[in-house]
Amino acid sequence: MSAITRYHSNDRISQIIISDKRIETAGLVAQDGHHDIGAQARCVLKQLETLLHTVGADKNQLTRIQIWLADMADFEAMNQVYDAWLSDSAKPTRACVGAQLASPDYLIEIQATAYLPD
Known part of the structure; x- marks a missing residue:
């Protein structure tokens, strides 16, 4: 069985x-309170890129x-x-679907899978 390493964890989840x-x-x-899809998408993709760099x-x-x-x-x-x-x-x-998100303030949610480079 492989080891599992968790980053940025709290009582509920690990971010990566x-x-x-x-x-x-x-x-x-999005964590910044923007109300348009473009700003929220940029915010979420920036978070994703930061998490990837973390590992x-x-x-x-x-x-x-x-x-x-x-x-x-949108x-x-x-x-x-x-x-x-x-x-x-x-x-x-990629898959993209319409869904009711956890808060009406959220216009987009993204989850990703990647592999560590060799």
Whole structure:
């Protein structure tokens, strides 16, 4: 059995976990109170990038991204931010669905899987 290392943990969750070379993040939501999808998407993707750097990885090690949108009408605006963020990086697999999020203030939530570089 492989060791599991947990980072940025509290009583409920760990923000990022490594098991062998696999990296899993918690669902990430905007923390800055912005009320438009572009700003929230940028905030969440910045958090994701920071978490990856915490464990020695970057966007090129992403293998899967799951996106939940509170309103699918925000799909194109979110994609503009997402595409710019990944413009020079390897593209992971991705799913995007509409969902009721934990707070009406959240317009987007993202969870990611990645692998540590060799």
